[in-house]
Each structure stands twice: as structure tokens, then as C-alpha cells.
Amino acid sequence: MTLKPKLANLERRIGYQFEDPALLLQALTHRSFGATNNERLEFIGDGLVNAVVAMLLFSAHPSLDEGSLSRLRSKLVSKDGLAVIAKRFDLGSLLQLGTGERKSGGRHRDSILADAVEAIAGAILVETDFGRASAIVSQWFVEGVASLDTTSTRDAKTLLQEWLQGKGYALPQYTVVSVTGEDHNQQFEVSCHSDVGDLVTYGRASSRKKAEQAAAHDLLEILINE
Template sequence: MTPAGLQTAIGYQFQSPALLEQALTHRSCGGSNNERLEFLGDGLLNAVIGSALYACRPRDDEGALSRLRASLVREATLAGIARGFELGSLLRLGESERKTGGHRRDSILSDALEALLGAIWLDGGFEAAQRCCLDWFAARLQALPDPESLKDPKTRLQEWLQGQGLALPGYQVLAADGPPHRRRFTVRCTLAGDPRHAEAEAGSRREAEQRAARLLLEQLGVVMRPVPQENGDA
């Protein structure tokens, strides 16, 4: 992929090549990098996608719209779009990031895509950036999942218990092991007055709680519909 090929792929021709170069420069390179552009692109992305959802889903409430937007602007989705543009091949990375495959990492790809959007805004104005954003997300906006399927296990468990007139679940950290950069948390999820419980382990307390809640939902016979996964296609 060349810079010219990338501009064809994203549907925008930069007037300022320097802005495009900055958008593709990771902070590991030092100097002028894409962090500020990423900040700008992130704000625009949330506003444009939020506006599009508001228009195309007039019957959805705030919670449903928020879940749909989160599914579209999440790291995995943005990285999938970036891969479709072959963005990773053009990223300017520091030596350590290059050696560890930073051009393939979801976090770096998603940040670069937001930075690219911010750069388009500065280079061609809001309308140009908005058009690109809507073009990039067009297929996803036409194939939105059921908002209910996007509820996380903790929310689903809480709502199910409330629907049954039962007390909210409790979460207890049983263990937190490992070095600071590789912590492992073991969490138990319990129900008041019910011997059933579930334990799960993950790299963060939040994720361990979510996994334990999912296991307990399975014990209760509550079906959790799978959240649509990003396949990396643009």
C-alpha cells in the first residue's frame, strides 16, 4: 500500500501531505505524532455515528442507541476498518513497536484510524470528515444487531434478577495474583438466598466479573445471545 493508494481506499485526497504523515505516525516515533489528531477524530467519530444512529433508529431509547454506538466505535471495529484499508503497512512506528508487530495491533490501528479522521477534518473541513466516516461505516450501519444482544452479562443478570423480584448479585474478588503488568483476578458471583454461584478468572476485575456473571446466567438458564464479532473486513 502506498500513500496514494490509501487515499483512494479511504475516499479522500489530502491537500496537506504533512497531515496524512502525522496521522500515520505513532507516538513511539517521538516528535510530531498522531495523538492529538486521534483525540480530534475520536470526538468527531462519536458525534457522527451518534447522529446517524439517532436518524436511522427512531424507536430506540438512549440505552439501545448507546450500546449500538459502542459496538461501532469500539477498538475491534475500528481496527477491522483499518485493516480493510491496509493502514498498518503505512504506519510509522518506533523500533520496539515494529519488532513486536505494532502494525497489527488493534489498539494502534484503531487509534490511527481516528487520527486519520481528525486529519481529514483539519485538511478538508467537517463535511469531508463526516462523509468519509459515514462511507466507512455504511455497511455496518445497514446491518446493525439487536441492541438487546449487546447487553453485557452483568447488566443481563441484574435485569433478570430485578424482573424476578430478587436481590442484586454480589461480586467478591477471591484472588489477585501476578506482576503489575500481568495481573490475574479471580471473582465469585453469588445470589442472595441461593446456593448457586460462579467463579471466573481474567486479566482485569471487570472482565472477571463479566465472565462470572455469564456463567451464572447459564446456570439460571438465561440465554445470552453472542455479540457480533468483527471479522476485519472493511
């Protein structure tokens, strides 16, 4: 099959037919192929994809806070998340790659596939407008949004707080026990204390926030398994 019918099949899969096919071809062209490539389209496509996914999540999960929504979005717009969409569209077989990238397996590299997804989104935005491009690109993520496990997005501190509040207990208290190491390589030890059984757990990590999460995780494990 020649390239033209392959691009037409791709347009059916992405839900948009380009008035200028050269724009789609550019979106599929890696920088290793030549000076005219998809990097600029990827730049604006990245912004569109993030905005579209944010709106989908905002509408689908009205009870989730900002942190949870951000973590869900990260899953969908990450290199791995976008590569899933690229493989659904069979972009690998259509990528325009330089000889080196082609020989080293660039058609199957998630980072290159993810960039191509963003570039296609950017190309649609260039040829249409934000409203239409958003409507088209949002369809790419509907399935992914529906299949997300929202229970795993909440961090340990949030889950611990919800567990304690649900049982009518006071919130836990976090205290920095020690900070050791040089400024560029510090280790924080934090305690997490709960009135439930007067329990105390400890977490160690390279930042206070991570240490608090570790301590909260351990305390939650104890409480749940009592």
C-alpha cells in the same frame, strides 16, 4: 511502490484527498517514530468518530434506547471495531513506526491501527470542517452499522422485562439478599422474583447491577425453556 502512490491509494480508499499530504502522513505516524506524531490528531478524531457513529445508529435504529445504542456504538468504535476499518484500508503497511514497535509487530497491533483510524479522521477534520469530515467518516461505518446484531445489545434485565410484558405478566422484583466482603471487594447477592410460577433466581457479582443482570439472565433462561 514509493510512499507517494501508496498514500494516493489510501486517499481513494478513505474517500478524501488531502490538500496537505503531510497531514495524512502525520496521522499515520506513531509516537514511537518521533515527536511529530498522530496523538493530537487522534484526540480530535476520537470525538468525531464517536459523534458520527452515534448519529448513524440514532438514524438506523429509532426504536432502541440509550443503553442499547451506547452498546452498539462501543462495538464499532472499540479497538477491535476500528482495527477492522484499518485493515480494510490497509493502514498497517503505511504506519510510520519506531524500530522497537516495528520489530514487535506494531503494524498488526489493533490498538495502533485503531489510533491511526481516529487520527486520519482528525486530520480530515483539521483540513475541512465538521460537516464534510462527518460525511466522509460516516461512510467508513455504514457497512458496520448495517451488519450489527441489535438483538444482542439488550441486557438480560431488559430482555426479561420485554418477555414478561409481552406475555402480560408483572415486572420482576429485585431484592438485595446480602452484601459481603470488605468495602473494596464486596460481593452482592440479589434475588429476582417473578409472579410466573412464583419463580426466584439469584445472582452474585461485585456490584448490585451485575448481580441483578445475572439473576435476570437465569430467570429468563428458565422462562424461555419451560
